[in-house]
Amino acid sequence: MDEAPNDSTAPMLKLAIHGAGRMGQGVATEATSRGWRVQGLVSRHHPGELGAFTWYPGLEALEASAGLPDVLIDFTLPAGTVAAARWCALRQVPLVTGTTGLDQTQQAALRNAAQVIPLLQAPNFSPGINALITLLEQARDLLPNVQRIDLLDVHHVHKKDAPSGTALALAQALGPLEVGIESRREGEIIGDHSVTFELPGESLSLSHHAGDRRVFALGAVEAAAWLRGRPPGRYTAQDWIRGGKA
Numbered sequence: 464m465d466e467a468p469n470d471s472t473a474p475m476l477k478l479a480i481h482g483a484g485r486m487g488q489g490v491a492t493e494a495t496s497r498g499w500r501v502q503g504l505v506s507r508h509h510p511g512e513l514g515a516f517t518w519y520p521g522l523e524a525l526e527a528s529a530g531l532p533d534v535l536i537d538f539t540l541p542a543g544t545v546a547a548a549r550w551c552a553l554r555q556v557p558l559v560t561g562t563t564g565l566d567q568t569q570q571a572a573l574r575n576a577a578q579v580i581p582l583l584q585a586p587n588f589s590p591g592i593n594a595l596i597t598l599l600e601q602a603r604d605l606l607p608n609v610q611r612i613d614l615l616d617v618h619h620v621h622k623k624d625a626p627s628g629t630a631l632a633l634a635q636a637l638g639p640l641e642v643g644i645e646s647r648r649e650g651e652i653i654g655d656h657s658v659t660f661e662l663p664g665e666s667l668s669l670s671h672h673a674g675d676r677r678v679f680a681l682g683a684v685e686a687a688a689w690l691r692g693r694p695p696g697r698y699t700a701q702d703w704i705r706g707g708k709a
């Protein structure tokens with residue numbers, strides 16, 4: 464544990480949140496319940512009801528009114544993430560982003576920013592999925608004669624990207640084995656992933672079900688506390704989890 468947020472000697476984390484949707488609002492609630500200060504939520508469009516939280520139409524407006532945060536947490540869309548990375552790099556603000564669906568050019572923009580700020584990018588902040596990544600790496604090395612690997616990603620109908628960022632990360636953990644990914648978008652499902660290894664005469668399945676978005680939100684807040692004070696560079700959820708939670 465690098466820094467204890469509930470320890471009265473630890474300085475209070477000052478967070479700003481880019482994105483005021485399902486995840487942004489969840490992050491604001493989790494951060495507040497941990498006693499951290501949320502300066503405000505920034506998004507292109509006013510989200511409607513935000514309770515006691517302050518909304519800003521842009522990062523410049525946040526800066527002018529509330530000053531710079533210790534860490535910015537981003538859950539927007541890829542273009543928003545790139546804008547956030549550039550804004551953070553110019554101001555030396557560490558960035559945690561959970562936004563998925565970035566293309567190669569957008570990933571390169573994040574790599575550039577990570578030369579001057581600590582930047583943690585994770586397609587999934589849940590402890591369960593990050594354990595699954597480790598289990599898949601082990602299964603890949605343990606299982607002989609894998610004939611086929613099927614990965615199923617099921618999410619709510621509002622999700623913009625397919626396959627999910629999590630599905631891509633799970634497939635990457637299985638490299639160089641080939642993985643067939645199927646993505647389904649149904650109702651309000653928060654996120655279900657399953658991986659099945661087909662072997663001669665047997666099969667092995669590993670699956671994860673997210674039942675509450677709060678696990679992602681809390682993970683992002685913990686990752687932000689862990690990231691503060693780190694040297695510039697690109698960090699993953701695995702770095703944060705293996706390096707010790709805040």
Ligand code: NAD
Nearest residue numbers: 482483484485486506507539543561562563586587588679
């Ligand atoms: P959402 O649609 O509910 O909210 C998106 C918010 O971003 C909105 O407030 C919108 O106005 C704002 N936004 C979009 N583009 C913007 C821009 N260019 N500049 C400023 N604001 C912008 O979406 P959500 O469910 O909160 O998900 C957001 C992202 O987080 C998605 O990419 C999703 O896949 C990802 N996600 C990641 C995790 C994880 O654990 N890493 C978990 C859930 C969702």
